[in-house]
Amino acid sequence: GFLTTTSCIYRRPAADSQAMDTVTLRLADATDASALERLAQLDSHPLPPGPHLVAITEERIDAAISLSTRGLIADPFRRTAELCELLRCHAGSMRAGREELTAPVARPRPALAVT
Numbered sequence: 001g002f003l004t005t006t007s008c009i010y011r012r013p014a015a016d017s018q019a020m021d022t023v024t025l026r027l028a029d030a031t032d033a034s035a036l037e038r039l040a041q042l043d044s045h046p047l048p049p050g051p052h053l054v055a056i057t058e059e060r061i062d063a064a065i066s067l068s069t070r071g072l073i074a075d076p077f078r079r080t081a082e083l084c085e086l087l088r089c090h091a092g093s094m095r096a097g098r099e100e101l102t103a104p105v106a107r108p109r110p111a112l113a114v115t
Contacts, residue, residue: 021057023083025090028052028064035061036073043073053091055083065091 028036032054039061040047048071055063063074065087072087074080 023086024056025053025086026056028054028061032061036064039064039075040073042075042077044076045071045073047073053087053094055080055087057083063087067091067094 028051032052036047036052036054048066048069051067052064053067054061057078062078063072063080063083065072065084070088070091072084074084
């Protein structure tokens with residue numbers, strides 16, 4: 001699937017128990033600017049240009065991907081490998097236009113012959 005302006009919620013095993021963590025993927029907005037800057041500083045990388053798709057666990061942004069450059073930033077002190085993979089998968093089905101996000105164009109598939 002792909003994201004527009006809504007969010008996707010995933011569950012993954014928590015690191016320290018049998019419980020499940022909730023992971024939310026959504027497009028970043030203006031209120032996320034300081035959290036994205038903090039994340040870039042933690043990752044020792046400059047913040048890639050927006051728009052950004054963010055992965056949120058425990059009400060904090062733990063990873064983000066630029067939809068224009070596919071540059072990733074992630075908190076090096078938290079479990080983020082799976083988050084980065086989720087972000088890559090979702091970003092692969094999205095593309096950034098000049099100012100808005102557009103969904104991929106559906107292409108017809110050839111019909112299969114039945115014998």
